[in-house]
Amino acid sequence: MKLNLQSKLNVEDKLITDTVFNIHIVTKKMTGVSELNMAMEQLVVDYLYTKQFMLKTQISEFETKWNLTYHEFEKESANWENGFSYEIEQEYYEWGALVSELEYFEKIGKDEFE
Numbered sequence: 001m002k003l004n005l006q007s008k009l010n011v012e013d014k015l016i017t018d019t020v021f022n023i024h025i026v027t028k029k030m031t032g033v034s035e036l037n038m039a040m041e042q043l044v045v046d047y048l049y050t051k052q053f054m055l056k057t058q059i060s061e062f063e064t065k066w067n068l069t070y071h072e073f074e075k076e077s078a079n080w081e082n083g084f085s086y087e088i089e090q091e092y093y094e095w096g097a098l099v100s101e102l103e104y105f106e107k108i109g110k111d112e113f114e
Contacts, residue, residue, distance in 0.1 A: 020036075023036070023040075024039075027039035027040055030043060052109070055101055062091065062094075062098070066091075070099045073091075
């Protein structure tokens with residue numbers, strides 16, 4: 001039993017080592033940074049900025065469509081004749097989800113990288 005367990009651990013250790021090695025190669029190619037921890041940090045920072053840019057772009061589309069910010073839309077739409085229609089509620093929930101997600105990623109960026 002010991003031999004079987006040891007053999008299994010060796011296979012798992014090799015898999016982990018190979019995975020980390022492959023990640024190191026890829027992150028070095030993507031960032032130009034040879035230190036794995038610094039390359040990983042750069043990728044995370046790049047991802048956060050890209051994610052925030054994409055969310056801001058989607059939010060901007062709603063703001064352009066309605067000529068309002070999300071919070072203005074939230075307050076004003078309740079007073080509209082069709083303020084509780086399916087279309088308006090769908091816009092409200094989709095837009096709100098984007099705003100919440102943006103706030104979440106902005107907080108991660110501030111907490112971890114500033």
